[in-house]
Amino acid sequence: MSTGTTKLDVVVSDVVPVNELVTRFHFRRRDGELLPTFSGGAHVVVEMRDGERTRLNPYSLMGSPLNTSEYTISVRRDDVGRGGSLFMHRSVKPGLEMVISYPVNLFSLDLRARKHLMLAGGIGITPFMAQTSQLAGSGGNFELHYTCRTASLGTYADVLQQRYDRRVRLYHDDLDERIDLDRLLSSQPLGTHLYVCGPAGMINWVRDRAAALGWPSETVHFEHFAAPQPGAPFDVTLAVTGKTIRVGSQQSLLEAIEAAGVDPPYLCRGGVCGQCETNVVSHDGKFIHNDHWLSEEDHRSGCKIMPCVSRFEGKSLVLER
Amino acid sequence: MGITFRKETFRDDFTFRNSPEHIRRFPFPFHEDSYMYAVNIEPHVVGPKGSVLENLIDVDEHYVAEMQDRALVLAEDPLRCQSLPHMTLAGWDLLELLMEQQALGYPEHFTLTRDGDRWRWINRPLGIDDTFTFGDTSTLPYGPMEYITRQSQGDFCILDQRDGNLWMDAGMVTTQADWSLDFDIGMNFFEWHAPVPLAHEKGIFIRALKFLTNIQQGKPARRLNWTMTINPRLDTSPENYHKWGPDRTTVTPENVGDKVHLRVELQSFWRLPRSNGVVFPIRCYLIKMDELVTQPKWARRLHRVIRDLPEELATYKGLTRYRPTLVEWLSKLDDGSATSPGFGPD
Numbered sequence: 001m002s003t004g005t006t007k008l009d010v011v012v013s014d015v016v017p018v019n020e021l022v023t024r025f026h027f028r029r030r031d032g033e034l035l036p037t038f039s040g041g042a043h044v045v046v047e048m049r050d051g052e053r054t055r056l057n058p059y060s061l062m063g064s065p066l067n068t069s070e071y072t073i074s075v076r077r078d079d080v081g082r083g084g085s086l087f088m089h090r091s092v093k094p095g096l097e098m099v100i101s102y103p104v105n106l107f108s109l110d111l112r113a114r115k116h117l118m119l120a121g122g123i124g125i126t127p128f129m130a131q132t133s134q135l136a137g138s139g140g141n142f143e144l145h146y147t148c149r150t151a152s153l154g155t156y157a158d159v160l161q162q163r164y165d166r167r168v169r170l171y172h173d174d175l176d177e178r179i180d181l182d183r184l185l186s187s188q189p190l191g192t193h194l195y196v197c198g199p200a201g202m203i204n205w206v207r208d209r210a211a212a213l214g215w216p217s218e219t220v221h222f223e224h225f226a227a228p229q230p231g232a233p234f235d236v237t238l239a240v241t242g243k244t245i246r247v248g249s250q251q252s253l254l255e256a257i258e259a260a261g262v263d264p265p266y267l268c269r270g271g272v273c274g275q276c277e278t279n280v281v282s283h284d285g286k287f288i289h290n291d292h293w294l295s296e297e298d299h300r301s302g303c304k305i306m307p308c309v310s311r312f313e314g315k316s317l318v319l320e321r
Numbered sequence: 322m323g324i325t326f327r328k329e330t331f332r333d334d335f336t337f338r339n340s341p342e343h344i345r346r347f348p349f350p351f352h353e354d355s356y357m358y359a360v361n362i363e364p365h366v367v368g369p370k371g372s373v374l375e376n377l378i379d380v381d382e383h384y385v386a387e388m389q390d391r392a393l394v395l396a397e398d399p400l401r402c403q404s405l406p407h408m409t410l411a412g413w414d415l416l417e418l419l420m421e422q423q424a425l426g427y428p429e430h431f432t433l434t435r436d437g438d439r440w441r442w443i444n445r446p447l448g449i450d451d452t453f454t455f456g457d458t459s460t461l462p463y464g465p466m467e468y469i470t471r472q473s474q475g476d477f478c479i480l481d482q483r484d485g486n487l488w489m490d491a492g493m494v495t496t497q498a499d500w501s502l503d504f505d506i507g508m509n510f511f512e513w514h515a516p517v518p519l520a521h522e523k524g525i526f527i528r529a530l531k532f533l534t535n536i537q538q539g540k541p542a543r544r545l546n547w548t549m550t551i552n553p554r555l556d557t558s559p560e561n562y563h564k565w566g567p568d569r570t571t572v573t574p575e576n577v578g579d580k581v582h583l584r585v586e587l588q589s590f591w592r593l594p595r596s597n598g599v600v601f602p603i604r605c606y607l608i609k610m611d612e613l614v615t616q617p618k619w620a621r622r623l624h625r626v627i628r629d630l631p632e633e634l635a636t637y638k639g640l641t642r643y644r645p646t647l648v649e650w651l652s653k654l655d656d657g658s659a660t661s662p663g664f665g666p667d
Contacts, residue, residue, distance in 0.1 A: 006537070006539040006540055036539060036594060037417075037594035038538075038594055039594060039595050039597040041597075102538050102539045103594075104537060108482065109597075110483055111410060111481070112406075112481075134595075138410070138456075218483070218484045267535070
């Protein structure tokens with residue numbers, strides 16, 4: 001299977017339940033060597049061999065970039081998703097040999113920043129685990145605001161508070177604690193960069209308020225990997241390779257294309273990096289776009305689709321693949 | 322068996338020469354009898370033994386002399402080496418990359434020993450044996466980028482990646498083909514390429530940027546570029562134009578073979594792991610016409626390429642004034658017979 005990155009042969013060295021929804025997985029290289037160095041905010045794509053099926057999901061690296069003896073990711077169980085997180089929770093045990101990609105960073109710190117203001121929601125905390133480690137190691141100035149549903153679901157909140165004390169502020173939904181966002185965004189020193197990772201609604205809210213309060217777009221960074229959504233099966237013709245394929249209800253279009261032996265490039269598999277952008281030759285029906293890559297104009301035009309996360313409903317779809 | 326480093330100069334008496342083995346390993350940049358821009362980027366993987374691609378960071382017989390020439394340039398003009406404040410981490414990334422690659426490729430000349438963040442670096446050709454703390458700038462005599470690029474052949478541009486663009490925010494540039502780091506520092510990819518003719522119209526820079534911003538860790542890429550230089554001068558900078566510009570008026574039919582040099586840049590592109598920046602080493606190789614035409618295939622092909630080069634490109638590369646003299650000289654070595662495919666000599 002093709003990718004934009006080199007692969008790493010790893011073994012699962014530990015599996016640690018963190019709370020009722022989140023489990024942490026540790027990987028080491030099978031050959032005992034060190035893993036590649038990475039930068040805070042990087043992710044790896046984990047290949048999950050589940051019987052006949054291979055899923056490839058991106059997860060942020062959450063260990064310290066200074067420690068390359070192992071990589072760690074945290075996976076939140078999604079009981080209604082397409083099964084990747086359930087596979088990780090149920091089937092991945094210490095000793096299992098897996099394949100992951102080299103790290104890729106699509107959510108990099110802007111090292112020009114005088115201050116890094118971080119906003120996390122839920123499992124969106126994971127890239128900040130690595131970024132705060134990186135900044136703390138080099139005397140960087142950061143402040144983290146972390147929203148979680150309840151204290152018991154505040155994944156790593158205790159660790160972060162222990163490490164960084166008052167540089168971390170927690171907000172619990174069940175106690176009706178809310179970030180006073182406008183006040184926070186209005187009271188930052190010049191040269192601050194804003195980073196947000198969490199549910200789509202939170203990202204949109206923060207980006208909108210930052211724009212309204214005059215934050216330059218280059219200072220607002222966000223990461224949201226869309227998970228491919230399940231949906232009704234649909235048929236696609238691949239014009240270049242002359243194949244006709246069926247996309248199953250639990251399968252992404254990209255996975256169906258790959259299963260047919262066609263290998264488009266990819267990096268994030270979450271609608272962010274733009275690698276798998278595909279031209280539409282013709283269509284009769286409706287696109288369900290879920291990506292953050294194409295412009296709204298592209299979405300309306302019906303000429304392009306991101307097969308990693310987007311789907312189609314209708315009579316016919318022909319792609320340039 | 323190690324490399325025998327030549328004692329030679331790239332200025333004043335110009336004693337630079339290539340040994341016969343180095344002539345054959347010269348990275349001749351033309352795979353066919355004509356030349357036009359293309360996005361000629363390929364994976365930077367190890368190539369055949371005895372070629373400049375035998376190691377991903379090449380060290381050759383000119384190493385010591387080139388480092389001495391660099392020191393002279395920096396003594397006259399410290400602004401050839403600059404690093405904006407946010408680029409120090411990328412400098413450490415580059416130090417690690419160059420120490421690892423040089424120690425891997427040339428263990429008889431370079432040794433790197435690591436004990437956590439205590440590193441010991443031995444550079445035998447330059448007589449250096451330093452122990453320092455990785456990440457702690459106070460333990461090195463220079464910043465990390467300057468320290469290691471005073472010990473590595475080629476120019477180095479470190480590009481910060483942000484806002485979907487690449488920014489020239491650090492570099493060591495002393496062997497350049499008429500461009501200035503001091504002028505370009507802080508510019509983005511489109512700004513610093515603005516002077517290049519024809520390529521913008523072809524959309525080459527948009528595609529090239531897309532490629533470069535997606536360069537992945539562990540998967541470097543490379544391309545070749547070329548121009549010509551009169552006398553084997555490494556430092557053909559705008560700052561020193563008054564020193565080398567007039568050389569172009571000195572080419573005569575009698576001295577073409579000695580004075581005119583093909584200048585090839587092996588450019589590679591690497592993702593840096595800690596900073597998420599990209600480093601762009603630009604390694605310059607020089608060969609004088611007398612040396613180049615010892616390979617008859619190269620002589621025939623270079624004649625055809627220079628003769629048929631579009632005028633805009635000849636102007637941009639600064640060949641206009643001596644092109645007729647060069648073409649006339651090369652034509653005597655071109656019997657019109659076919660050249661074999663590929664870059665290498667026959």
